Amino acid sequence: MLDRTKSQALPAAPGVGYKAQHYTALTTDPGCVGWLEIHAENYMGQGGRPLAQLRALRERFPISVHGVGLSIGGPDPLDTDHLARLRDLCHWLDPHSFSEHLAWSTHDGAYLNDLLPLPYTDATLARVCDHVDEVQEVLGRQMLLENPSSYLAFDESTWDEVGFLAEISRRTGCGLLLDVNNVFVSAVNLRLDPRAYIEAFPLEAVGEIHLGGHDEDADDHGAPLLIDSHGRAVADPVWALLDLTLARGGPKPVLIEWDTDVPDFPVLEAEAARAARALDRMTTGIAAAPTTGIKTGVRT
Amino acid sequence: MNAPPLFLPAASEVEEAFRTALLDGEVPVPAGLSDGAGQPAGRRYAVYRNNVAVALGEALESGFPAVAGLLGPQNFRMVAGIYLRRHPPTLPVMPLYGAGFAAFLEAAEALARWPYLGDVARLDYALRQAYHAADAEPLSPEALTWLAAEALPQTRLRLAPALQLLRSPYPVIDIRNRALGLGDSIGSHGQCALVTRPEYDPVTDPLPQADAALLERLMAGATLGAALEETGTDPTALLSLLIARRALTGLETTE
Numbered sequence: 001m002l003d004r005t006k007s008q009a010l011p012a013a014p015g016v017g018y019k020a021q022h023y024t025a026l027t028t029d030p031g032c033v034g035w036l037e038i039h040a041e042n043y044m045g046q047g048g049r050p051l052a053q054l055r056a057l058r059e060r061f062p063i064s065v066h067g068v069g070l071s072i073g074g075p076d077p078l079d080t081d082h083l084a085r086l087r088d089l090c091h092w093l094d095p096h097s098f099s100e101h102l103a104w105s106t107h108d109g110a111y112l113n114d115l116l117p118l119p120y121t122d123a124t125l126a127r128v129c130d131h132v133d134e135v136q137e138v139l140g141r142q143m144l145l146e147n148p149s150s151y152l153a154f155d156e157s158t159w160d161e162v163g164f165l166a167e168i169s170r171r172t173g174c175g176l177l178l179d180v181n182n183v184f185v186s187a188v189n190l191r192l193d194p195r196a197y198i199e200a201f202p203l204e205a206v207g208e209i210h211l212g213g214h215d216e217d218a219d220d221h222g223a224p225l226l227i228d229s230h231g232r233a234v235a236d237p238v239w240a241l242l243d244l245t246l247a248r249g250g251p252k253p254v255l256i257e258w259d260t261d262v263p264d265f266p267v268l269e270a271e272a273a274r275a276a277r278a279l280d281r282m283t284t285g286i287a288a289a290p291t292t293g294i295k296t297g298v299r300t
Numbered sequence: 301m302n303a304p305p306l307f308l309p310a311a312s313e314v315e316e317a318f319r320t321a322l323l324d325g326e327v328p329v330p331a332g333l334s335d336g337a338g339q340p341a342g343r344r345y346a347v348y349r350n351n352v353a354v355a356l357g358e359a360l361e362s363g364f365p366a367v368a369g370l371l372g373p374q375n376f377r378m379v380a381g382i383y384l385r386r387h388p389p390t391l392p393v394m395p396l397y398g399a400g401f402a403a404f405l406e407a408a409e410a411l412a413r414w415p416y417l418g419d420v421a422r423l424d425y426a427l428r429q430a431y432h433a434a435d436a437e438p439l440s441p442e443a444l445t446w447l448a449a450e451a452l453p454q455t456r457l458r459l460a461p462a463l464q465l466l467r468s469p470y471p472v473i474d475i476r477n478r479a480l481g482l483g484d485s486i487g488s489h490g491q492c493a494l495v496t497r498p499e500y501d502p503v504t505d506p507l508p509q510a511d512a513a514l515l516e517r518l519m520a521g522a523t524l525g526a527a528l529e530e531t532g533t534d535p536t537a538l539l540s541l542l543i544a545r546r547a548l549t550g551l552e553t554t555e
Contacts, residue, residue, distance in 0.1 A: 044393045045432025046461065049500035052435075069392025075311035082392060107319045110388035113355040116322070116348060119312060151348065152341040155332045156314060189344070190336030219335060220342040227347060 010035050010062050010096045010208060012251035012279060014272035017066075017230075017259060023053050025265035027060065032276045033269060035062040035096065037255050041069045044085050054093065064097040064208065064255070065090060069111060072131045072145070073118040074104030083138050090139055097208060097253075099144035099177045100135065102128065102165065119154035120164040132172040144207045145169070146177035149214075149228035150186040161186070162200045169205045176202065179210035180241045181234065181257075185226040194241055203249030211238060211275065212257035231260035233271060239278070246282045254279065321345070322352055323385050356384040359394045364401060364424040367417060369479035379408070395432050398425060416470035423476050423504070426464040426495045430502035433462035438546035444539065451553045453525025457518050458550030459542070462497035465507070465515055473506050496545035503545060511538045523554070 013034030016022075026033065036057060043050050057063065067086055070078060090098055103115035118124050135143050147165060159167070169176055178201060187194035213232035217225045234256070246252065254275040258268055311319070317330035333341035360380040361368045368376040383404050389397040402425065405411055406418035438460070447455065466472065469490040477483035492512035494505045507515065510533040517527035524535055542548040 041392050041394065045395055046434035048430075048432050048435065048462075048497065050432065052500065071392075075315060079391070085393070105392065107322075109390055110323075111390065111392045112322065112352045112388060113359060113392075113394065114348065114351045116318070116352075119314065121312070123312070152333045152344040153336040154314060155334055156312060192336070217347075219344055221335075221339060223335065225344060225347070 008062070008096055010064055010253035012253055012283075014275035014279070015062075015064065015253060015255045016268055016272055017255065017257045018057070019258075019262050020049070020053065021262065022265045022268065023057075025269075027056065030061075031269040032273050033061075035064065035253065037064040037066050037257075040065050040067040040086055040089055043089060058093060058095075062096040063093060064099065064253075065093065065095040067098070067100040068115070069105055070100050070131075070135065071104045071106040071111075072100050072135065073102055073116075073124070073128055074106055075127065076106060076108070078131055078134055079106065083135065086135075087138050087140075090141070097144060098139060098141060099146055099208060101146045101148060102168075103148050115148060117148060117150055117152070117154070120157040120159035120161060122158065125159065125164060125167060128168055129171045132168060132174050136172065136174065142173065142175055144175040144177040146179055146210065147182050148186070149179070149182040149189075149226075151189055151225065151227075153190055162197055162202075166202045166205070169202060175207040176205045177208045177210060178203070178206045178245065179212070180245055181210065181212045181214060181238050182228060184235070184238045184241055185214050185228050188224055188226050194237075195244060198241060198244050198248065201245075203245065206249060206252055209242065209245060209252050209254045210257055211242060211254060211271075212259075214238075229260060230257045232258075233267075234274075239274065242275070242278050243281075246278060251279050251282050318345075322349055323388065325349065353381060353384065356388065356397075357381060359389075359397055360384065360401065363394075363398050363428055364421055366424050366476040366479040367401075367405070367421050369481075370414070370417065370420065370475070379405070379411070382408075395428060401425070416468070416472060416475055419466065419468040419470055419472045420476050420479065422466055422468075423472055423493055423495070426466055426493075427502045427504065430462040430464060430495050430497045431500075433460075433497060436460040436462075436549045439543070439548045439550060441543050443551065444543070447551060447553070453523060453528070454554050455524050456521060456552045456554070457524070457542070457548060458552060459519065460496065460547045460549050462495070462502065463519075463542075463547045464495040465512060465519065466493040466495070467509075467512055467516075468493065473504055476504075494541070494545075496542075496547040498544075498546045505541060505545070507538070507541075511541075514538055 011034050014032055015035035015037055016033050018036040018038050043054055101115050105112050165176055183194050183197050211234045212230040213234055215227040215229045217227055219225045256271045314330055314332035321327040321330055329341055329345040333345055357377055357380045387400055402418040402421035405421055411417055471487040471491045473491045473493050474486040492507040494507045496503050514527050514531045514533040515538060517530055
């Protein structure tokens with residue numbers, strides 16, 4: 001049985017993807033940053049600075065563990081050794097959330113260090129559900145599954161992405177992680193309506209929201225091709241989609257991801273502050289909305 | 301636990317094709333992929349190809365900074381591009397990626413003019429492993445003085461998990477330092493590199509050949525007495541260095 005109450009939920013506050021160069025800033029003056037997300041695979045060493053920093057940070061911040069290497073969307077069986085590493089990390093850290101991607105990254109034992117797409121069919125749906133069941137069994141907790149950014153579509157897909165994710169959540173009981181930048185990137189790339197995506201999304205299952213920056217490129221025919229780079233500030237249309245998401249789904253934990261060309265902490269904090277303002281607009285507009293955790297980084 | 305399903309749905313043809321073509325630029329873009337409006341995917345597929353090559357290449361570049369410094373960005377990218385296609389990571393833990401990179405560099409004919417590249421890669425890798433190695437409480441400096449002098453020959457050293465020894469026929473520490481802009485002079489003799497991690501940042505010390513031979517015996521589990529007898533080396537200097545680097549974590553004395 002899943003123990004869904006084992007950890008507290010993340011606060012409906014802004015968080016940031018943790019980078020070691022921000023350690024001092026975060027432990028002295030984190031500003032409006034209320035929680036941190038770490039990439040699980042960076043903390044699978046035996047000791048040293050990464051684990052020491054994490055030990056100190058978890059005393060101060062709620063932590064979200066975000067896996068990037070489990071290959072949940074792939075046809076190969078899950079790597080049980082890697083699942084055991086994730087279980088050990090979650091056991092030690094007792095994070096507020098664990099999430100992974102609707103994507104694959106391992107092929108015949110070769111790990112490709114990228115999040116790769118899958119077709120949405122009845123067969124892949126069954127496979128992903130089996131994998132999510134296995135993860136939740138081994139970790140003994142609910143996981144969140146994140147929507148991908150897409151650069152192309154599979155002709156053989158018979159499900160749309162929102163329906164596919166909603167059905168996985170319904171069958172497995174997993175929560176969802178809604179990456180609003182990914183929604184925008186995929187919508188532009190595949191000529192879909194991002195607002196319709198958000199409006200159809202089962203927001204009651206969403207335990208966390210991601211925001212990040214993207215780059216602009218073009219395809220062979222000059223059509224816009226957005227690349228999910230996490231290397232710059234969040235774009236204005238993505239902030240507008242966040243407002244729509246919060247208006248429909250209520251306050252949620254909102255993460256700023258900035259993984260390449262990582263800026264100094266004040267720049268990152270300013271992005272988090274923009275997310276805080278979006279959340280504040282929600283909580284002042286909704287009478288009974290929870291207000292805990294929005295201004296403080298201290299676990300209560 | 302639910303019983304595992306007896307038959308997992310197999311990968312579809314287009315999934316197989318997607319996977320195979322990722323690391324091979326010669327293979328055409330798989331059919332069955334489009335831009336969402338009926339046009340073939342074309343260079344949209346190349347985004348994934350590029351992401352994979354860049355992600356793995358950058359992991360190698362940050363993991364082997366001195367090799368990257370010696371080869372220069374363009375050459376390094378070319379060499380890494382070949383390595384990552386032949387030897388992609390076997391598990392999703394990038395700090396462990398590249399264990400075979402040193403041997404690959406040594407076997408590459410085009411790099412034969414730089415025979416020391418392999419050992420520089422070994423040193424890069426050793427430092428990275430030391431960074432992530434398990435913590436260990438060092439022995440207090442007084443502990444040695446508590447040990448009765450007559451017990452020393454029967455004593456074995458317990459060493460920190462971060463400790464590694466690399467014996468090279470090349471001045472590998474000097475070469476690495478220069479590649480990283482940390483030093484200029486390069487000696488004419490081979491160097492033995494002792495890698496330790498006093499706190500969180502790994503450190504490299506050159507060891508005299510005799511001390512390296514002694515340490516090798518001690519790492520293999522020899523008692524101080526046996527190692528001294530085999531190598532004829534006074535262990536005082538080595539022990540002082542190990543204590544200073546917080547790399548000596550225990551002493552075991554057998555009767």
